Amino acid sequence: MSDLLQVKNLYTSFNTEDGVVPAVNGISFNLKHGESLGIVGESGCGKSVACLSIMRLIGHPGKVEADEIKLDGTELQALSEKKMRSMRGNDMAFIFQEPMTSLNPVYTIGFQLQEAIQLHQGLNKEQSQHKSIEMLEMVGIPRAEKVFSEYPHSLSGGMRQRAMIAMALSCEPKILFADEPTTALDVTIQAQILELMTDLRQRINTSIIFISHDLGVISEMVDRVIVMYCGIIIEDTDVRTLIKNPRHPYTIGLINSKPRIDVELERLEPISGSVPNPLNMPSGCPYHPRCESAMEICREKLPENHEIKDGHRVCCWLFSELGGKIKS
Numbered sequence: 001m002s003d004l005l006q007v008k009n010l011y012t013s014f015n016t017e018d019g020v021v022p023a024v025n026g027i028s029f030n031l032k033h034g035e036s037l038g039i040v041g042e043s044g045c046g047k048s049v050a051c052l053s054i055m056r057l058i059g060h061p062g063k064v065e066a067d068e069i070k071l072d073g074t075e076l077q078a079l080s081e082k083k084m085r086s087m088r089g090n091d092m093a094f095i096f097q098e099p100m101t102s103l104n105p106v107y108t109i110g111f112q113l114q115e116a117i118q119l120h121q122g123l124n125k126e127q128s129q130h131k132s133i134e135m136l137e138m139v140g141i142p143r144a145e146k147v148f149s150e151y152p153h154s155l156s157g158g159m160r161q162r163a164m165i166a167m168a169l170s171c172e173p174k175i176l177f178a179d180e181p182t183t184a185l186d187v188t189i190q191a192q193i194l195e196l197m198t199d200l201r202q203r204i205n206t207s208i209i210f211i212s213h214d215l216g217v218i219s220e221m222v223d224r225v226i227v228m229y230c231g232i233i234i235e236d237t238d239v240r241t242l243i244k245n246p247r248h249p250y251t252i253g254l255i256n257s258k259p260r261i262d263v264e265l266e267r268l269e270p271i272s273g274s275v276p277n278p279l280n281m282p283s284g285c286p287y288h289p290r291c292e293s294a295m296e297i298c299r300e301k302l303p304e305n306h307e308i309k310d311g312h313r314v315c316c317w318l319f320s321e322l323g324g325k326i327k328s
């Protein structure tokens with residue numbers, strides 16, 4: 001599979017009254033055609049900001065810089081705002097956690113779907129209505145023709161999220177960003193929506209980036225996972241390796257702090273300490289104040305990203321020659 005998305009050294013920061021808040025600190029990753037990638041980390045680690053930066057949805061006072069943000073060979077940073085607007089929807093789509101933040105309460109579901117389809121696909125009114133109803137049916141909304149004329153408030157949370165998915169996928173984007181798409185839903189509805197997205201990904205062959213704070217939720221659905229901490233990628237590997245053989249101390253902490261059905265644990269082990277204030281980031285590795293394996297060098301220098309085995313990358317001094325020497 002060839003690369004669909006290539007991101008190299010992406011930085012995003014926000015100018016605030018208290019100073020510059022770095023949200024994303026030089027992340028690089030690729031996504032292949034048809035691949036599903038999970039981005040996991042605690043709130044504020046930069047996962048959503050990174051994806052919004054790729055879609056150029058960070059407004060003032062945010063600042064985005066990158067060596068490369070390429071979608072299917074096109075450098076997105078070189079595109080005009082008009083061209084970028086047409087790519088959002090046609091080539092890239094975003095599903096937010098709470099559908100009511102994206103659906104307009106004063107327009108019917110059908111009007112909003114039709115508007116997106118007409119704008120991006122150039123279909124006439126009748127064709128776009130037909131396609132809208134087809135999309136509502138495809139995402140499993142019963143009585144799709146009736147729902148077409150209803151307003152968002154008359155639908156349940158799960159149905160609204162399905163309508164959002166229909167809207168995001170209506171133009172068959174090459175890449176779909178799903179930001180905690182099921183967090184606001186009941187557990188049973190969550191499972192249905194996740195299953196629906198997996199099924200649609202296979203049918204439409206869209207690449208998906210799932211953003212979540214919960215590794216358990218997305219581990220069933222993605223091929224690969226990136227773990228973020230304080231704006232950097234600390235581990236990147238296939239989902240199986242990450243669950244069975246995590247190497248970064250933070251990832252190990254994340255996995256040990258979750259109940260598991262296959263392992264009997266007397267008690268869960270929470271990660272000690274808390275995420276640092278982004279206005280006052282620790283020197284060196286940002287995880288060092290919480291890390292039981294921290295060494296001298298961890299307090300001084302940010303570790304480099306090392307490939308430890310077949311595409312398994314870890315950003316930790318424990319896996320570098322330099323860190324090893326200092327440790328011994």
Ligand code: SF4
Binds near residue numbers: 248287291
């Ligand atoms: Fe811990 Fe050092 Fe690795 Fe950071 S670089 S995770 S502080 S061992």
